[in-house]
Amino acid sequence: VALIALLVLLILAGSYAFYRAANGNHGMHSADQAQIASLARAKEAVIARAVTDANRTGSLPCPDLITNNVGLSNIPGDGKADMFTLTQCPSYVGWLPWVTLDLPELTDDTGTRLWYALSPTLRDDDSAQPINSDTNATLRIDGGGEIAAIIIAPRGALSGQTRPSNNAADYLQGDNANGDANYVSGPAGNSFNDVVAIITRQELMAAVEKRV
Secondary structure, eight states, rough: OHHHHHHHHHHHHHHHHHHHHHHHHHHHHHHHHHHHHHHHHHHHHHHHHHHHHSSSSTTTTBBBSOOOOOOGGTTTSSSSSOOOOOOOSOEEEEEEOTTTTTOOOOOOOTSSOOOEEEEEGBBBBTTSOOOOOOOOOOOTTTEEEEEEEEEEOSSSOOOTTOOSSSSSSTOOOOGGGGGGSOOOOOBBTBBOEEEEEEHHHHHHHHHHHHHH
């Protein structure tokens, strides 16, 4: 009787452990799927914005990071694209301008807002060269070029990062945080947890050409 009771206890313990593991994996899977969906929705909206811009078809909005003008209802973190400083975006990497893109506030699996970088050659200003299929996209990722825009899920803060902040280094890691044209997608580890979605020049222009 004692052996049977012990066997029952072992079966129950094993079943509970399996249940916890299965549900834990399901939770992680759901979070991953939600994050992938957010990145995909943001990418679709950025391309749609380029296609439907009647003033400068193919152009992209500035990120949301620098402009701080209460009178013009544009402050950092409000989801609105920064205003031009003369003919340039104040920053070419910042938060995804979700209001400008007519999106809800998209976040990653940790509830952190998405970030966004764009090639300066595709900025929505007439001072830029005319946008067409031959327009050079200057962003690079993992050594490869011709990237029009990059959407980044920064995920949880790592050691040395302080949030909330409007400093890219408090959200992004490695080359993604220094504001130049070079970005990376990994490798994931204790010092890097960014998840990126890219928009190549070719796929952007394929959509724009249909509109043209």
